[in-house]
Every structure is written in C-alpha cells, then in structure tokens.
Amino acid sequence: MQRRPYRKRRGRGCLPVIIGIIAVIAGTFLLSRLVTGVLSEDILQRLPGAGAITRLFSDDFVVAIDAGHGGNDPGAEGVIREADMTARTAEALYALLDADERFTPVYCHPLDEGANVLDRCKAASRAGADLLLSIHGNSDPGGSGHGFECYPAPPGRTYHADSLYFAQLLTAQIASTGINIRGDNGVRYAYYIDDVNKVIVESTDESVRSDGSFGIVDHAGCPSVLVEQCFVTNSEDAALLGGEEGCKLAAEAYYQAICEYYAAKNPE
Numbered sequence: 001m002q003r004r005p006y007r008k009r010r011g012r013g014c015l016p017v018i019i020g021i022i023a024v025i026a027g028t029f030l031l032s033r034l035v036t037g038v039l040s041e042d043i044l045q046r047l048p049g050a051g052a053i054t055r056l057f058s059d060d061f062v063v064a065i066d067a068g069h070g071g072n073d074p075g076a077e078g079v080i081r082e083a084d085m086t087a088r089t090a091e092a093l094y095a096l097l098d099a100d101e102r103f104t105p106v107y108c109h110p111l112d113e114g115a116n117v118l119d120r121c122k123a124a125s126r127a128g129a130d131l132l133l134s135i136h137g138n139s140d141p142g143g144s145g146h147g148f149e150c151y152p153a154p155p156g157r158t159y160h161a162d163s164l165y166f167a168q169l170l171t172a173q174i175a176s177t178g179i180n181i182r183g184d185n186g187v188r189y190a191y192y193i194d195d196v197n198k199v200i201v202e203s204t205d206e207s208v209r210s211d212g213s214f215g216i217v218d219h220a221g222c223p224s225v226l227v228e229q230c231f232v233t234n235s236e237d238a239a240l241l242g243g244e245e246g247c248k249l250a251a252e253a254y255y256q257a258i259c260e261y262y263a264a265k266n267p268e
C-alpha cells in the first residue's frame with residue numbers, strides 16, 4: 001500500500017531529469033557537428049540562420065560562385081554561348097578555391113540548371129557566403145563591342161565599399177590577360193529605370209540612387225560583384241577569354257583577386 005505513491009513520486013521526479021539529459025546530449029551533439037562543419041547539407045538547410053552559425057565557428061572564407069546562366073537559360077549567343085563560358089569559368093574558379101584551404105567555394109545553382117536571381121542569393125546566404133562573384137558575358141549584335149567591365153553593389157548599399165574594392169581587384173587582375181578594360185576603369189554601376197531599361201554610370205559617380213541594380217548585387221547579403229568577362233559576340237574577345245583556356249585564364253585572375261581581398265580583410 002505504501003509502495004504505490006512512492007513509485008509514482010519517483011517516476012514524476014525522474015522524467016524531467018531524463019528529458020533534460022537527453023536535451024543536453026542532443027544539444028551538445030548538434031553544436032559539435034556545427035563546429036566541426038560536418039553537419040549534412042540536408043540538415044543545414046532546415047536550420048534557420050544555419051549558414052551564419054556555421055560561419056561563427058568556422059575559419060573558412062565562403063565564396064559563392066554564380067554562373068550567370070545555365071539549363072534552359074543560355075544567356076547571350078554569339079561566337080560562343082554565354083552559358084558555356086560562364087559554366088567553364090565557374091568550374092575552373094571552383095577548382096582553384098577548393099584546392100586552397102582558406103576557402104570554401106559554393107555554387108549558387110547547379111551549372112546545368114537555371115535558377116532565378118533570388119534563389120541564387122538565398123543559396124549564397126544559406127551557405128554563409130562572405131563574398132559573391134557573378135560571372136556573365138556581354139553581347140553586342142554589331143560585333144564591335146569588346147572588353148571587360150564589372151558591377152559592384154552601388155553606392156548607398158550595405159556592402160558597397162567592400163564590393164567596390166573587390167571590383168577594383170578583379171579589374172586589375174583581369175587586365176593582365178590583355179583584355180580591353182571598358183569605360184573609365186572597368187568598374188561601373190547599373191540602375192534599372194524600369195523593368196527593362198537600365199542606365200550605366202562610371203564608378204566615379206558616387207551619387208546614391210534608389211533605382212534597383214542587378215538583383216544579384218542588390219540581394220546577395222554579402223559583398224558582391226557581377227563581371228561581364230568579355231563579349232560573346234566578338235571573335236577576339238571569345239578567343240581570349242571565352243574558350244577552354246581563356247576561361248581558365250579568367251578564373252585564375254578572379255582567384256588572385258579573391259586572394260588579395262581575403263588578405264586585406266584577414267591580416268596576419
């Protein structure tokens with residue numbers, strides 16, 4: 001008769017303790033997996049803000065690579081297809097970054113699939129990207145347009161200063177390939193005045209405008225630059241930076257710019 005209440009009291013007392021122990025073990029396991037960076041991609045994507053948490057515990061500098069086109073979206077077509085050029089360059093850049101223990105490269109979308117711009121930005125954010133490079137090719141139906149230009153997040157945006165700095169490093173590195181540098185110094189800002197039409201200004205124009213820029217630089221959530229690597233409609237450009245070897249050359253230039261950016265932001 002006296003044992004029943006005794007057993008009941010013990011049951012009520014133990015349950016919260018057992019639940020507490022399980023919670024502590026589960027929490028410790030989850031934290032340790034985050035710290036060591038081996039949490040599966042599947043679980044990571046389910047955790048809100050997981051990218052930022054991972055970054056807090058990781059020394060890796062995450063570089064998001066956005067191949068500007070792919071899948072059903074071939075981009076511009078000229079002497080070469082823009083999507084082929086952006087995929088080749090993205091792949092070569094990924095390999096260079098992957099071989100460097102300081103960096104963790106991530107693609108914003110599978111190279112053989114298209115993706116809308118906000119999904120690309122979300123992918124970069126989920127991965128905790130510290131820097132984003134979006135790779136495109138330019139086009140001019142007349143065939144005479146040629147050269148490189150790039151577009152950082154414009155003045156007034158959160159990541160403007162770092163984006164501009166990265167753009168200047170990219171331009172200095174790509175210039176060594178011999179490609180023509182367009183405009184004043186190859187760095188420009190783009191503003192859409194409506195859904196289709198945009199105005200381009202040189203980077204010397206630091207006025208803050210409310211017009212949207214390229215979606216990828218407006219919504220990346222980190223310093224970001226969109227490069228127009230060369231004109232896919234110009235045979236000299238395509239021969240220099242559009243083919244297999246040319247894309248490797250461009251990727252090497254981008255990699256060197258990323259190394260310089262990293263060194264400036266993470267002094268020894």
Ligand SMILES: [Zn+2]
Nearest residue numbers: 068075136137
């Ligand atoms: Zn493009």
